[in-house]
Amino acid sequence: MNLIKITEGKTKLLIPEVEKLTRKNIVFFNPQMEFSRDISIAIAQISKPKDFCDALAGSGARGIRIANETECKTTVNDINPQAFELIKKNKKLNKVDIRATNLDANLLLSKEGFDFIDIDPFGAPVRFIDSALRSIGNGGILAVTATDTSALCGTYPRACKRKYDAAPLRTDYYNELGLRILIAYLTRSALRYDISIKPIFSHCTRHYLRVYLQIKKSRKDANKILGEINHIQHCFTCLNREFSKLDELKSTCTCGADLRSAGPLWTTGFADPGFCERLKKQLINDNFRTMHESVKLVELIEEEQRVEIPYYNIHKIFKKLGIPAIPMNEIMERLNESGFIATRTHFSALGIRTDASISDIYSILRD
Template sequence: MILEEGKIAFEGQISGKGKGPGKIDGVFYNPAMKLCRDLHVALFNKINFKGCMLDAMSATGIRGLRIAKECNVTVDFCDKNPEAVELITENLKLNKLKADVYRKNASILLHEKLYDAVDIDPFGSPAPYILTALNGLRNGGILAITATDTGALCGTYQKACFRRYKAINRKSISSKEFALRILTGFTARQAALLDMGIEVILGYYEGHHFRVYLKIHRGANRADKSLAMVKHVSSDFQIINHSTPDSYGPMWTGNIADEKYLPEINPDNKKLYKLINILKSECKGPLGLQDLVKLSQETKINMPKRDSIIELLKSKGFFASQSIFSPLGIRTDASKSVCLEIISNA
């Protein structure tokens, strides 16, 4: 079936019901990830990305095809599935594009060639591929990682989180934010093995996936600087150096996005426009969220409107914003007791 996404017409097999990965025969295409690919295109255009990107787990090739056509970037394609490789070759022809297509385990290719950007988009956890992806990057290159093992990362399956990411997450208003930070922190620790440091360009959670874009800098000093940002977090969301029985992490404690890299999004792309604008408003804020439901329960009043509490906090000089990680979370540098007082008087 001929499908369309962005400026690309391509063949593929739609998975799920536009929501999650689902189970399919044929070569996987998930329309729910259009937002993720739209953002990839917008980001690469914003940073004026030049060089060669490896679409390491291409499936139909839709991501790499869009980057090649909509960002005018050279893309290498790779998939270990021969059916996918055949389809990518067809899809390149269909769009009058030329590229190298590898039928390989991406981990092998990443030990043979160096890239300016590597995109890792596996089924489930990216943890096994991060070290080899780092290996295949030039200094200053960009590593893009998708993770769909949300149950493990968010701490629903704590053993799996620890097994894959050597970190602990727990159920809380901040578990999605901490999941992204655990993924980023794990990558910083893997990079340090290779004397590389990370610079966060942009990270987010949406629907059923986490995604992080990192710039990689070679050098022991850069590695040490990044490692210094990977810490534990106490149950009241203070950054601490060691784990305790109820702490979270280790996780990345720096910014989750850098405002200067955030692209402008066309307001017609409503979901992505909202996501990037909220991310813009919260990315300079502190780590962890205040839970509006719990605060209201403690004050024994009906839950006030989130946005009115945000405005009240701002009017008192505090940082306050909504969050992409939870509609009922408030990112603020005001203490819990200040939030309780503001809610009581709202």
């Protein structure tokens, strides 16, 4: 394996030289995930964990950076022996005091406790969630990546049913449904252990979904969040969408067309606005290469927490109306003038979040 030396954040990394990035690479390293790793570093700097575990570490990029750029005790693990060798080389290169391990992540997490666990697998994270929930301490953070967006976002509904026990739907806001299905899956897994969760930050970027959950071991709190997992009903004729409890699902939309359902999914905020503020400040302070992009993302995500109902694709709306689209700012102004909240969304440049109903949106834009 030929290695090249790069710098990410404040850390030097030896990474494999590859012609094409695939999961068959001897050791996996994706330079595009620098953005995701920068956000993790900032979150660890804010939350100050005592014991961080990079459970599926590849070259060790995230864990080595956590050890080098924060104060925290770090375990960096990968099942692949060649990844383990590279982790040790990166440890030496940065002179950091990490513990490198070469174990199955489920074995490591079943034996030991951590208060910040990172699960970054190929594809679905589901087979690591139970052991991560048993390992994580009260008040800790569980960070999870899912790259199987085709299952979560509705291209392969049977895969979503199998892995996440949920029905997706290929709507115009498919990526938001994918993220909400992922959070609901993680929450339902946690509830079985009387653990309550709070999504402090989540995002959908390029080919992956990423969620940071704050853990609280409390049966009382677990009971409180039960009501935040529901279903969504969508009308493909008029584009109406509504969250609904399982026992209140309807078959017909107010427009008379059939309603389709998806879920279970998480129906409230997927980030905490107060935490977003702190994250933004930390990212500005860190001044990583990805700073402008990451700060913009955090600002958008903070803003869009004002509206829970999924975003509308403005092209679809104008196509339904049969009139030419007007600029996004003008749409937002018109909605604001009519007394509604209107924000952009990080899920799509063509998306708009609003608390206006679909019939309000049509009448405001038709004028």
